[in-house]
Amino acid sequence: MPTGVHLRDPREQLFAAAEQILEQEGPDALTSRAVTLRAGCAKGVLHRHFESFDAFLAEYVLDRISLLQAQGAVLRDSAGTGTVAGNLTDALIKLFGPAAVSIVALVTFNNQLRVRLREARAAGGVPIMTEIGQVLAGYLTAEQGLGRLAADADVSRLAPTLVGAAHLMFAGLDGLPPWPEDVRDVVVSVLGSALTSR
Template sequence: MPTGVHIRDAREQLFAAAERVLLRDGPSALTSRAVTTEAGCAKGVLHRHFPDFDAFLTDLVLDRIHRMDAQAAELRAAAGTGTVTGNLTDALTIVFESVAVAIVALVTFRDELRVRLRQARTTGGVPVVTEAADMIARYLDAERDLGRIAADADVATLAATLIGAGHLLFADRGSGPPDAASVHRTVTTVIAGALPH
């Protein structure tokens, strides 16, 4: 493979390639060679942009976390529109149809990545799912302020429960993602006691 060819947006190209490998083959198959082969570039390209492979993976995870900011803003803006159950069903589907489930497996699989993420993140918790739970809690808080969630609802616990249930629904990559009705049914069950009577 030629090494003198300039690759536009090499960082994003490498991140996208890593996601494809991770989703298709799992965390054990995610190597620098697998990423550069998937991206169609020389192995040295990755090492020109990142000091080592764990630095690359750390930046990948942090980049995917930052991408959730736009989704969080959209979900919060949806407060007061549609139905709470419908909004949460859509949000969980978007979170877990992305690379989120695979990132959890990757972080669990790689000790050095966990160490680096702990140093880079102030929030603690499991990357991506912690941010997703915060996004859901902020949305539920906004709905509570509008009276569409009970005033005494524990939004942090509801959010964590929704994320846990969503993760379980989407974690089985072998049989494909759950259908919308299954996600909706789960959301309905989890928040039933928090809806105003």
């Protein structure tokens, strides 16, 4: 592979390559060689921008977390529109895409990556899962303020329960997304009587 290939934004190109590998082949296929091959650059490019492959992975996960938080702002802004169950169904389908599910597996089995992310994030917990929980809690709190979720609903319990139920649903399908109707059924089941508007 020629080393003189010019990359407009090497970090983003490498992140995009990692995303494609995770979506198409899963976390086991994510190596520095696979990333640079997919990005169409020499292996040295990755090491020029990151101190190690673990550092690259940590930066990639943090970048995806920031994108996820941007999606969270969109979800929060949807409070009061559509239905609570419909908004959550759409959000879970977007938030638990193949790359997000693969990132959870990647972090779970990579000790060095977990240590780096623990140092870089204030949130604690499992990266991606914790942030999705925060996104859902923010949305549920907004809906509660509008009276579309019961005033006595415990958002701090509902949000992680939704995250766990959704993760099991999305991770158990070998890359195939669940039917939206099935996701909605889970949302309605978890929220139960807390839903004053479905």
